[in-house]
Amino acid sequence: MLMNKNETTLETHRVYPDLTLNILTRKEHSISRKQISENALKVLYRLQGAGFEAYLVGGGVRDLLLGETPKDFDIATNATPEQIRQLFRNCRLIGRRFRLAHVMFGRDIIEVATFRGHHQDSNTQVSVKSEAGMLLRDNVYGSIDEDAERRDFTINAMYYDISDYSIHDYAGGVEDLDERLIRLIGDPEKRYREDPVRMLRAVRFAVKLDFDIEEETAAPIENLAPLLQSIPAARLYEESLKMLQSGYGLETYHQMREYNLFQQMFPVISAHFTEDYSSPTEQMLDLALDSTDMRLESGKRINPAFMYAAILWYPVVHLADSLMEMEDLCYHDAVMEAGNRVLDQMVKTIAIPRRHTTTIREIWQMQLRFLRRHGKRAFRLLDINKFRAGFDFLVMRGQIEGGETQKLAEWWDTFQSAGRKMQQGMINNLGRAGTRSAKLYRSRKPVPKKKKQGNPPS
Ligand code: ATP
Ligand code: MG
Numbered sequence: 001m002l003m004n005k006n007e008t009t010l011e012t013h014r015v016y017p018d019l020t021l022n023i024l025t026r027k028e029h030s031i032s033r034k035q036i037s038e039n040a041l042k043v044l045y046r047l048q049g050a051g052f053e054a055y056l057v058g059g060g061v062r063d064l065l066l067g068e069t070p071k072d073f074d075i076a077t078n079a080t081p082e083q084i085r086q087l088f089r090n091c092r093l094i095g096r097r098f099r100l101a102h103v104m105f106g107r108d109i110i111e112v113a114t115f116r117g118h119h120q121d122s123n124t125q126v127s128v129k130s131e132a133g134m135l136l137r138d139n140v141y142g143s144i145d146e147d148a149e150r151r152d153f154t155i156n157a158m159y160y161d162i163s164d165y166s167i168h169d170y171a172g173g174v175e176d177l178d179e180r181l182i183r184l185i186g187d188p189e190k191r192y193r194e195d196p197v198r199m200l201r202a203v204r205f206a207v208k209l210d211f212d213i214e215e216e217t218a219a220p221i222e223n224l225a226p227l228l229q230s231i232p233a234a235r236l237y238e239e240s241l242k243m244l245q246s247g248y249g250l251e252t253y254h255q256m257r258e259y260n261l262f263q264q265m266f267p268v269i270s271a272h273f274t275e276d277y278s279s280p281t282e283q284m285l286d287l288a289l290d291s292t293d294m295r296l297e298s299g300k301r302i303n304p305a306f307m308y309a310a311i312l313w314y315p316v317v318h319l320a321d322s323l324m325e326m327e328d329l330c331y332h333d334a335v336m337e338a339g340n341r342v343l344d345q346m347v348k349t350i351a352i353p354r355r356h357t358t359t360i361r362e363i364w365q366m367q368l369r370f371l372r373r374h375g376k377r378a379f380r381l382l383d384i385n386k387f388r389a390g391f392d393f394l395v396m397r398g399q400i401e402g403g404e405t406q407k408l409a410e411w412w413d414t415f416q417s418a419g420r421k422m423q424q425g426m427i428n429n430l431g432r433a434g435t436r437s438a439k440l441y442r443s444r445k446p447v448p449k450k451k452k453q454g455n456p457p458s
Contacts (some may be wrong), residue, residue, distance in 0.1 A: 003243060018186060019149055019170045026165040031064045033165070039074035039105040043088070043112060050087055052079040055159035061167065062155050065177055066209065076114045076147060076159060086114050096270040116150040117142020121401035125436065133193035134230060145170070152191070152198050153205065153217075154183045176214075182206050183214040192220055196227035200239050218259075226259040235267055235451045240350050241304055247296040249289040249307075268315050268345045281314040283400045291396070305359035306389050310350055310396060316342045316364065332368050339364050360387060365391030367397070370408060373430055378423070382416060391416070 003191035008312030018429045033041065036056060047054035055076045063070040077084070084101040085091045092102045101112040117140040144159065151157040155176050159168040167174075171185045184191050184198065184204050192199055199221050213221075228236070243252050256262035263270040295302050319338035323329050329337060343357050344371035352360070367390065369381055381387060390413055398409035415426055 019145070020172070021145070021148075022167060022169045022174065024167040024174065029167050030067075030169065030340075031061070031160060031165075035064050036060070036160075037073055037108070038112075039084055039103075039108050040075065040110050042105075043075055043110045045105050046087055047075070047077050048113075048162055050079070051084075052077050052083070053160050054143070055158045055168070058151075058156050061158045061160050062173070062177070064173070065167075072289055073110055075110060076115060076144070077112060078115055078141075078144070079112075080141060081112050084114070110338065113149035115144050116140065117146045118149075130230070130343060131192075132227070132230065134195065134227075135188070135278065144168070147282055149185060150203055151185060152195075154181075155205075179212045180209070180211040182209075182211050182217060184217045188217050189224065191218045192224045193227065196224065197235065197239060199225060199228070199259070200243060200249070202254070203255045203259060203261060204243055204252060205246075207248045207255055208246070211231060217357075219262070221259045225264050228261065228264040230254070233347060233349055236349060237351045237353070240265060244289060245292060245296075245302055245304060246354055249292050250286065251259070253285060253289055265349055266311075267349065267441060268342055269311055272315055279314070280317075280400050281311070284314055284396065285311050287396045291392075299384070303389065304352070305356040306363065308356065309348075309360040309389075310345065310361040310393060312342055312360070312366065313367075313393075313397070317383075335364060335368060336361070359389075362386050363390050363393055367394060370394055370412060373411075373427060373440075375427075378427055379417060387416075389432070399433075409423050 029352060036044075040060070042055065044054045048188055050143050055074060056078040058074040060073040079087070081093050081099050081101050084103075085093060088101075088103045090104045092104065094100055094102055099114075101114075103255065115413055148157045148159070148168075151171075153176075154171040154173040157169075157171045158172070158173040159170070160166075172183075176183050182202050182253065184202070191447045201219065202213050202217060205211065210291045231239075241250070246252075253262060254263075257270075257273075263273075268286070269281060274282065277286075288307055290304050292307055298380075316338045317337060319342060320329075320331065320334040323334040323338055324331060326335075327337075343352070343360065346352065347357070363386060366381070367387065368386070369377070370390070381390075384390070391409075394405070395409045396410060398406035411426070415423055418426065
């Protein structure tokens with residue numbers, strides 16, 4: 001169906017009920033093949049050569065039109081995952097809820113998705129909805145028109161056609177790019193119910209692109225935010241990294257908080273929120289996220305364990321204080337026990353992988369060890385693999401707490417770069433500071449040696 005919308009060269013087609021297709025020819029947009037990665041081009045051409053439709057879609061098109069460098073290139077095609085696998089030796093099929101092909105070129109992965117279709121039929125092999133309207137499985141294949149309708153935001157539903165270099169804009173994405181708007185395709189509430197993660201994506205793109213969230217897209221978020229509780233913790237972990245560790249973490253956290261989204265993902269932390277953002281937990285969030293953003297900006301490496309250790313620290317200390325009173329634990333044991341409990345709570349919503357929780361505990365334990373510097377202890381601590389992370393953490397605590405913590409951070413700052421003689425002098429000068437404190441560690445009773453275990457009595 002052709003609709004003559006206006007007299008420009010734009011081709012306009014009426015497609016699925018709510019969408020109107022605009023086609024921008026090569027002359028009408030700024031994307032050139034040179035800007036697309038070699039690997040993405042290879043995949044596009046191989047699909048096309050085999051007789052399939054192949055488009056670049058999503059962030060690749062959006063970011064190139066904005067003059068930015070895309071993070072990755074996503075491809076959409078009418079080839080099924082099986083057909084894609086047959087075309088590429090270096091291909092892996094992933095995902096249950098949403099089946100995709102990953103074509104691998106060393107570390108570079110090109111994601112290839114088959115056009116999604118509508119899922120009114122009740123074939124549970126391919127499409128499953130929860131009672132709340134959430135899509136648990138979404139593997140109905142369809143045409144490009146249907147695929148466009150299934151995408152989240154208008155600016156993510158633009159397709160670059162490798163056969164003639166045109167852009168197919170299904171939902172008014174070009175216009176919304178111009179107006180710098182994040183707008184959901186279709187009825188916002190329904191789309192959020194289908195996949196609550198779209199609420200997070202709205203905020204993430206708004207911050208990253210410096211766009212506004214269009215009014216109707218923004219309106220339901222605050223009320224629907226609790227739907228995030230139904231998202232598997234492993235998926236929310238991945239999303240948490242995209243939100244907080246992609247270079248715009250500080251601003252993203254602030255916006256998530258305004259939309260009641262942060263509170264759903266991090267209930268352990270938000271229990272410490274205040275009206276004026278003044279609690280140590282909130283100060284630590286600001287410092288840790290700001291420092292992550294700055295490290296990414298200057299090309300430094302970041303570690304999710306460090307961020308999680310930081311943002312959970314004051315909730316841990318808070319709980320440790322009450323454990324000391326209630327369960328008569330020394331400070332060291334109370335902090336470690338509180339750490340375990342807080343992490344147990346945390347992983348219920350966000351599945352932080354075990355390799356990271358181990359590091360998180362290590363960083364926390366180092367905070368206790370920084371206090372004890374006599375004898376060889378300070379030297380031993382310097383040799384620990386995670387010393388740098390532990391020290392950076394102590395510096396942030398110093399900024400928040402001031403007083404003794406700040407002095408301790410300064411001491412370690414000098415100590416680590418001093419010569420051996422000066423280091424020894426610093427330890428000798430400690431006097432009573434830096435020794436084992438009764439409050440910090442309970443004096444250990446000798447633990448009776450366990451007898452070798454025989455078979456348990458039957
Ligand atoms: P970036 O990769 O820069 O974070 P992106 O837009 O490419 O942004 P991806 O997560 O790579 O995001 O997803 C690729 C495309 O898949 C999106 O642009 C969108 O069209 C579609 N998409 C991804 N997640 C969803 C979702 N939850 N609901 C609907 N469509 C989605
Ligand atoms: Mg992408």
